[in-house]
Amino acid sequence: MGSKHSLVFKHLTPEMWAKYKDHKTATAGVTLEQCIACSIAFDNQHCGIYAGDGDCYTDYGDLFNKVIEEYHGGYTIDKVHKSDLDPANLSGNIGEDVPVLSTRIRVGRSIEGFGLSPGITKEQRLGVEELMKQAFAKIGEIEPDLAGEYYPLLGMDEAIRQQLVDDHFLFMSGDPNLKVGGMERDWPEGRGIFHNKDKTFLVWVNEEDQLRIISMQKGGNVNEVFSRLVRGINAVEKVVQEVSGGKKFMFDDHLGFLHSCPTNLGTGMRASVHIDLKGYAGDKAALKEICNELNIQPRGTRGESSGDTGSVYDLSNKHRLGYSEVELVQTMIDGVNAIWKKSQEREAAAAQ
Secondary structure (H helix, E strand, C coil): CCCCCCHHHHHCCHHHHHHHCCCCCCCCCCCHHHHCHHHHHCCCCCCCCCCCCCCHHHHCHHHHHHHHHHHCCCCCCCCCCCCCCCHHHCCCCCCCCCCEEEEEEEEEECECCCCCCCCCCHHHHHHHHHHHHHHHHHHHHHCHHHCEEEEECCCCCHHHHHHHHHCCCCCCCCCHHHHHCCCCCCCCCCCEEEEECCCCEEEEECCCCCEEEEEEEECCCHHHHHHHHHHHHHHHHHHHHHHHCCCCECEECCCEECCCCHHHCECCCEEEEEEECHHHCCCHHHHHHHHHHCCEEEEECCECCCCCCCCEEEEEECCCCCCCHHHHHHHHHHHHHHHHHHHHHHHHHHHC
């Protein structure tokens, strides 16, 4: 195994391997070896495990539960995940004077009866896409402002492709983890992007998760972004049930909404802003310190491992599982306001 520091290496015992090595799950025929492919292939994994279908979390539960408990900070098997998607339960907003360039909130969702991206069969992947094409055609009947177009990646017109790249909407192939984890098989077939006319509501189909539902806009009005997201989630679930004969999003009382990566379990939510923090320009260490205290995760604005982007940072909620959506969005609002205040103090001190 390549990743000797991974949670998989730490928790996978010879007894577990002997017990599961020949097993295949019912929904998509996923083996344990497929689940831990990234731990085997790479030496840089932290978790190092993906679920190829919902069954993996129960069939290989001996291993998944240990990894989940440690990764999510002592989230033991007896704990129950709570969901709260009521925007009325938020208090306050990011201050109007805070220089937030844009706000984006995403969640993942998985439809029951189909595999998850690492193990989904070709037929199931095309089934998810076909179902979503029918669902997208009906969204506008429930939420008129969320009506839009679905753009399949396969056979995409070059002008459309370039527009999606310019809008930063397009997901690409080539991520080594997604490749080795099985999520880029049959690329680009069965995958695509839906967005509304205002480009404030998006759904990615069959990337790392079956669905990534995204609400975004310029500026820092988090309440507006969250309210649109909730309307979108509810509309998508309703039309999916309609066109599929009653299929729901996969949800487990302990694990919350099921995702392919255990790090995303629970809410699957990442609520983020791009913010200009001149008081922290070039001092990522100090920013990281205050972010840790406030349960916020700082990144460069081009993703998880991107380098320095001047004084503009991406700030988001750190947790996913064991906290409700409202709690995580509230953490982000309060954290951003506190960090901005501190940034102003640092800027004033530096000017003296």
